[in-house]
């Protein structure tokens with residue numbers, strides 16, 4: 001079929017009328033579209049809930065979606081084949097630089113929540129997990145000079161704070177902020193970052209946020225790789241229309257939500273979302289077992305020359321390292337409903353889905369922020385019980401080897417990592433560990449453990465860890 005004869009997507013044809021905007025989303029990436037947009041469409045009252053979604057750094061995704069009225073195809077990719085569904089819950093796609101439109105929408109009484117997938121690095125966490133305003137100096141200067149009305153705010157949180165100021169002005173009432181990023185306690189992290197940023201600009205706004213903004217935490221799960229040209233061609237071939245922005249995801253999906261929505265929310269539970277009082281066990285299960293394993297594979301796998309998650313898992317050295325890490329993490333995951341053996345069995349199958357080409361380089365980004373939540377808690381828990389934590393420290397060792405090899409590292413602390421890399425041996429390892437989690441590099445036994453594990457994933461490695469089973473990963477006891 002030639003491109004000019006193929007129709008595009010349009011709402012009348014697919015029978016998906018536009019719902020009114022009641023949700024504003026920041027971070028119009030692949031994951032938002034495969035997850036929240038899907039759940040909203042499948043909520044029992046989904047027809048009443050429209051999402052206005054803003055991009056982060058570039059207008060491209062907004063322009064492409066706006067040209068097809070917000071519609072896009074979700075390609076659900078299992079090991080056996082693909083299924084296609086048009087998603088219509090995004091009713092407005094906006095360039096994130098359009099701060100005026102963001103202010104307008106957030107200050108409207110009909111808008112009841114702002115949801116976020118802005119990546120872990122965007123929350124300004126330092127190596128102690130506290131909010132560090134130093135990365136927001138440019139936005140704070142804009143806020144101070146133009147009271148947020150200018151169009152040059154560059155960070156998602158700076159833009160959101162200016163929009164919350166507009167809501168205070170308009171007296172539109174309380175609102176929920178819902179983080180859907182892979183962070184421990186993501187609602188609390190969002191609260192600290194947004195209130196901290198507001199405090200640095202206008203203490204009155206910070207007080208208003210404390211009283212009027214409800215920060216909701218969620219654990220989100222659906223493996224969503226980047227879309228390729230082949231995916232675009234496949235939709236045209238299989239569906240008979242042209243979609244410039246399909247999104248690919250695995251069939252599995254999960255959303256656990258905890259917190260208060262002062263002005264309501266879609267009935268996401270109709271689509272399988274679960275609402276709980278205590279999110280932490282679910283969040284640890286997902287962040288440690290799935291994201292921890294992903295990070296381990298991202299560094300170990302690339303050091304071994306692999307490109308995707310499924311390829312890395314076929315390499316016994318990577319697979320054994322993941323199993324060893326899972327063995328440690330599972331010791332610290334308790335709770336009746338967690339069903340760890342079944343969860344791990346499902347993960348093995350999800351990771352092995354070779355039809356999902358999930359690039360290790362994408363997962364590897366921003367490691368200094370991610371490893372503090374994925375490796376360090378399990379390492380600390382293992383050591384507090386007198387064991388070495390070698391399965392968890394191997395994730396840190398792989399990252400430390402990986403950052404030595406990268407010419408252009410994508411990480412919010414890339415300058416500090418480059419400075420640490422100029423040191424040698426144990427000094428270098430200690431400096432890098434301290435960037436992940438302050439004080440970690442002060443423990444000489446952890447530094448020595450990580451030093452012994454360096455080069456485990458070198459392509460020609462013959463060390464026990466690279467060739468044998470998980471038991472060989474434990475070089476010492478921590479007693």
Ligand SMILES: NC(=O)c1ccc[n+]([C@@H]2O[C@H](COP(=O)([O-])OP(=O)(O)OC[C@H]3O[C@@H](n4cnc5c(N)ncnc54)[C@H](O)[C@@H]3O)[C@@H](O)[C@H]2O)c1
Nearest residue numbers: 027028029030031055056057117118119181182222223224
């Ligand atoms: N892709 C997945 O499988 C998946 C699954 C669960 C959770 N998540 C969470 O969603 C986040 C986004 O994933 P995605 O796959 O949609 O990524 P993506 O690259 O497709 O989109 C991310 C969005 O955030 C913006 N962004 C990225 N970094 C930014 C920064 N520093 N400042 C401002 N804006 C920035 C981008 O411009 C884009 O709009 C992840 O970081 C993760 O926390 C992703």
Ligand SMILES: O=P(O)(O)OC[C@@H](O)[C@@H](O)[C@H](O)[C@H](O)CO
Nearest residue numbers: 182220221222223224291294363
């Ligand atoms: O950028 P990250 O590391 O938070 O996410 C990369 C992947 O691990 C992640 O996207 C998973 O696929 C996802 O968390 C599955 O739900």
